[in-house]
Amino acid sequence: MRPLLDVLRALNVEDAWVLHNDLGDRFMLEPVPDFVVGVLAGDDSDRWDKPKGFTDGEVTLRLGLAAGRGVPALIIAPPSIEMRTPDPLITVVACEVDSRQALADHIWAFTTTLDLSPANLFHEPTGRRLRNxxxxxxxxxxxxxxxxxxxxxxxxxxxxxxxxxxxxxxxxxxxxxxxxxxxxxxxxxxxxxxxxxxxxxxxxxxxxxxxxxxxxxxxxxxxxxxxxxxxxxxxxxxxxxxxxxxxxxxxxxxxxxxxxxxxxxxxxxxxxxxxxxxxxxx
Structure with missing residues (x-):
């Protein structure tokens, strides 16, 4: 988790909360965050967090709930997992959580989209060409x-x-x-x-x-x-x-x-x- 927190700080994310288990559920959406990030381990039998921490399924469920309330969500999954989501508010990236460079690229890309209007975020701009x-x-x-x-x-x-x-x-x-x-x-x-x-x-x-x-x-x-x-x-x-x-x-x-x-x-x-x-x- 340390590389992820370091990257968030480098991108000027001032207040990041880390939730490991359901005791923190009441803090997840109150106050409403700008976005949420979930990290999947790929093998629930060998997770990096505490024995009673979230399984991959539980992480995905919580990100789905956040997206359902209009909060953009990012899923960081190991490259070995093939995962897609139909929800436009959920972005899935294949990346090892301990790879700082790859994390930085993908989190930058995700947070950049947060500054865009919904029309630009969910629809490809049509006919935009270099005018000059x-x-x-x-x-x-x-x-x-x-x-x-x-x-x-x-x-x-x-x-x-x-x-x-x-x-x-x-x-x-x-x-x-x-x-x-x-x-x-x-x-x-x-x-x-x-x-x-x-x-x-x-x-x-x-x-x-x-x-x-x-x-x-x-x-x-x-x-x-x-x-x-x-x-x-x-x-x-x-x-x-x-x-x-x-x-x-x-x-x-x-x-x-x-x-x-x-x-x-x-x-x-x-x-x-x-x-x-x-x-x-x-």
Whole structure:
């Protein structure tokens, strides 16, 4: 439980209550919490809490009761458990409770949705496209690669672009839990809890450098139970540097191409298309 509490503190959750058994039931919904989190052990014969603590079934039941009263709920389940829920107020993530990095990603994604209106939370936004794609293309070309901090300029531009395209984005700079080599983590839309991890590469690039970035990112995607990863790059000489064979779970996307695609289609559709194209190259 310590990693979970540490992550909640890092996300500025000021008042977290831990309930181990039914003696705490009367405190669960009074006062009404902003959200509740339940951790499943996967094997009730070997639970991490006290012998008289909640079983997985009892944890799930209480989260269902909370959702029934309009309180968003997050279920953290071991990857060995396949679990789905039809209730839009209950989010299920596959993650080990002692994996701080994976917990941080998923709890950030969950708490980000709490700030969205119900219309954006439960329905995919339709037809949202990048309205000023030409401005982003111009800004991309104006980055002075021989100047100071061109990488920071590139990162800020990509974060702003993704947010305008409808993604919920976190920049690695203000959060100590992101870790290298991930530069950005985002959800494709307000109605999604899928996490995409992004590594940015820009400058004078080579196929070797991008391939190494893909392998590093692939390991993090697996470790942190993200949906997939994206190596988002811009070569100053304008070379496409497309991979002949895809790395599983990884998309390699030129920044210029992404901007063009977002001018025509919503982010979720652009990503779906990129995934299909990547699978075709496996």
């Amino acid at each position: 794609a030409d401005e982003y293309l111009t800004a991309l070309e104006r980055i002075e690669w021989g100047g100071s901090n061109p990488g920071v300029q590139f990162e800020r531009l990509m974060v702003r672009m993704l947010m305008e395209a409808g993604a919920a984005v976190v920049n690695s700079e203000p959060y100590g839990f992101m870790g290298e080599p991930v530069d950005i983590a985002f959800m494709p839309s307000g109605g999604s809890s899928d996490i995409v991890l992004v590594e940015l590469k820009a400058g004078h690039l080579t196929e070797k450098r991008l391939s190494e970035a893909e392998k590093q990112l692939q390991a993090l995607v697996i470790e942190r139970h993200a949906k997939y990863g994206m190596v988002l790059y811009h070569d100053v000489e304008g070379r496409p540097l497309r991979s002949r064979h895809s790395t599983p779970l990884i998309l390699r996307v030129p920044a210029r191409e992404l901007i063009h695609r977002l001018a025509d289609d919503p982010l979720s559709k652009v990503l779906d298309t990129a995934v299909i194209e990547a699978v075709g190259r496996l």
